[in-house]
Amino acid sequence: MRFPPLFLFAASAVVNTVVHAGPAYHFAPVTQQIDDLLSSHPGISGASLIVIREGAPIYEEYxxxxTQTTRIPIASASKWxxxxxxxxxxxxxQMRWSDTVGEYFPGASADKQAITLGQLFSHTSGLPANDAPCVGDPSYSLDSCAQQILGLALAYAPGSAFAYTGNGMQVGGRxxxxxxxxxxxxxxxxxxxxxxxxxxTSFYHPGANPQIAGGIGATMLDYSHAVQxxxxxxxxxxxxxxxxxxxxEMQKDQTHGAPVLNSPDPMAYGYGYGEWRNxxxxxxxxxxxxxxxxxxxSPWVDNQTGVAAVFLVxxxxxLLHEQLYALWGNVRAVVLDPIYGDGFD
Incomplete structure (x- = not known):
């Protein structure tokens, strides 16, 4: 099902699309962008997008x-x-973001004792960017994996830089x-x-050593509950x-402007707890x-428009870095459109 070229009229749900009574939105450019994306990358078997505003979907397309039941690995979307x-x-x-490694691992080396839980979840802990061999390995316990990670040499002084890694969250999970x-x-x-x-939604290896920063499988609709x-x-x-x-607090820049040593999203305005500030x-x-x-x-929330969205692929x-930024921008433009965003019920 594809939308008419001019208007998406508010109505009851139709095949592959959920539309609720209220303002009508001109989502045809978004649909066209995803169609073009899949056409230009034939190796991608499918995708889905849901956009929620004021507690109800204003766009849902597969x-x-x-389908609604498609469940895939979401990798670092697990971090949020x-x-x-x-x-x-x-x-x-039961915890504080200011809790330190030393409070939980008294045997950790002196240079790691003061690492905070907040630093572990904002990639500023000093732990190396490359994940330790134990991360995601079900033959380890989370405790033994955390101990292995804490045995690694620091890449920089805690709090002095940002280096994207799964190591910190593994320790924080323990x-x-x-x-x-x-x-x-x-x-x-x-x-x-x-x-x-x-x-x-669950970890693919939910046993003793789940990959906390990247091991979750989820459906689009499940994840949409969190962003909503x-x-x-x-x-x-x-x-x-x-x-x-x-x-x-989670959305504040928890890197505090630290220099970036390693990042998959250098265009971001810092990092909170488990989330990018775009x-x-x-x-x-x-x-x-x-x-x-x-x-x-890509799950995201736009605080200005009140939009929560999940793009599952x-x-x-x-491969899609620029397209994802364009998708965020296109959804934002639709919702902020002064004509289509205000009526045509």
Whole structure:
């Protein structure tokens, strides 16, 4: 199903498209962009996109062989969900972003004792960019993997630079296990997938050593619950799932302007906890945040427009880097359009 060339009229749901009563939006350019993307990259079997505003989908479309039940590896889009799990523990008082490695690993070397949980989840811990061999290896426990990582030489002084890595979150996940007495898989289920209604989201290796920064498989609709909650300032199903101030804190530049040594998104305006800051206002407040993975799945939230969106696809992110930025811009332009965004019910 494709949209008419001029208007997408508000109506009841139609095949492959969900449209709710309210403002009508001219999403034809977005549909055309994704059609062109798949045509120019025949190796990509399909894709899907959902855009949510004011608690309801304003666009939901499936391309190629993708359906509502398509579940794929989302790679680093996992980071945002794992950071949300930590924030839940922080708000409950079981952890603090300022907790240090030394409080949980008293045997860690002196140069790692003061690394904070916040630095572990914002890639400023000093741990090397290349993941340790144990990351994602189910033959390890999360504890033994964290110990292996903490045995590596620091690449820079903690807090002095930004280097994108999965090592930090692996250590931070073990800290959460120690704080709660639960496995990471149980923490993730208790804090994220169960309360947000995400039954098709889990780690591919959920046993003793899940890959916390990149090992999740999910459907588009599952992930849309998480970004919708964020766009709604922490509310979900009428209850406060996360505090609004906590979400703001997660979206602040937790790198504090540190120089970038290694980054898959050098155009970002810093990094929060598990999320990129892609647009900021004059005061440095996050306008748009995202968590794109290496396979190009891209969830994002636009605080100015109130949009939450998920683009699900399985390819190489580097192949679609410019297209993803264009997609974010096209969705934003549609929602901000002074004609189509205001009516034509």
């Amino acid at each position: 391309f190629g062989d993708y 969900l794992s950071a949300i799990a930590i924030e839940r523990l922080v708000e409950r008082g 800290m959460a296990e120690i704080a709660t007495g639960k496995s990471w898989a149980q923490i993730f289920a208790d804090e994220v997938t169960t309360p947000l209604g995400m039954p098709d 909650m964020i766009a709604q300032h922490g509310t979900w199903n009428g209850a406060q799932y996360l505090e609004a101030d906590g979400i703001v 647009l900021v206002d004059a005061q440095g407040n996050a306008v748009q945040v995202s968590s794109t993975g290496k396979y190009a799945t 399985y390819t190489t992110a580097a």
